[in-house]
């Protein structure tokens with residue numbers, strides 16, 4: 273099976289090469305953590321996946337210290353223009369990831385970014401310690417959307433928690449640390465700034481928005497976990513606002529995501545200050561969406577008379593108003 277069947281080629285003469293926190297990337301389109309199962313895709317597409325990998329870097333599904341089975345079913349609900357998931361971070365745990373998944377992910381033709389989430393600062397430290405020393409790993413993404421079991425706070429919603437987390441993990445590695453912001457805050461700027469002050473190399477935004485769905489037959493929550501996170505086109509306008517806020521509050525490069533379906537959507541994120549973008553929910557509909565968005569973005573850049581990503585970030589970068 274061919275992965276990119278039907279994807280139109282990009283226009284010649286647009287240079288999409290870019291850089292993220294010191295990683296040289298062929299183009300600015302990554303995947304959103306948890307939305308592209310590269311190990312399953314390798315089973316389906318074989319070497320065709322390596323030859324036509326849709327993303328310029330691969331972000332793993334979030335791993336935790338202990339293995340997790342995830343939330344009770346049902347775990348998905350489709351809204352008119354989005355998806356609510358309550359998957360609940362099922363994963364093999366740190367040891368299982370290092371033993372079984374990392375060797376396979378290391379065969380992908382792009383830099384590997386490992387997403388980690390702890391339920392305490394000590395757990396985050398154990399994950400950063402366990403993962404960062406591996407030569408296959410180019411960078412880490414800190415998923416700060418989980419509650420700290422000690423304080424009860426979601427780490428990414430509290431400036432103090434964010435600062436304390438960075439103090440704990442930053443000294444553990446020189447590899448790039450990307451902080452993935454949660455949109456479930458009144459303002460994105462303060463936490464983004466705390467991440468920057470704590471030594472983060474980049475930000476990614478947004479994770480899913482807290483959401484729920486009601487079973488029309490019973491009138492009770494549909495999802496086994498009671499609630500979940502909304503993604504897809506429904507969140508795009510919120511994501512653009514949050515990326516703009518993070519861009520205005522920091523000087524960090526930002527991977528913008530949330531409902532990206534087309535190159536035009538990607539350009540919108542770059543226009544408000546993102547230097548890379550990620551495709552998430554759209555990959556469930558079309559596993560080659562990353563390649564299509566990349567090619568469409570090249571055409572969009574050409575349409576606005578830009579010949580490279582370098583020109584695009586220089587021209588649009590931080591258009592959201594950072595001084």
Ligand SMILES: Cc1cc2nc3c(=O)[nH]c(=O)nc-3n(C[C@H](O)[C@H](O)[C@H](O)COP(=O)(O)O)c2cc1C
Pocket residue numbers: 303304305306307333334355357359361387415452478479480502503504505507529530531532550551552553554
């Ligand atoms: C089924 C599903 C699983 C996800 N799993 C993770 C995850 O493990 N870690 C994480 O940081 N984000 C996870 N996300 C959030 C996405 O990476 C992304 O931030 C969010 O969905 C917004 O982008 P999108 O609208 O393009 O999907 C998940 C999203 C979905 C839909």
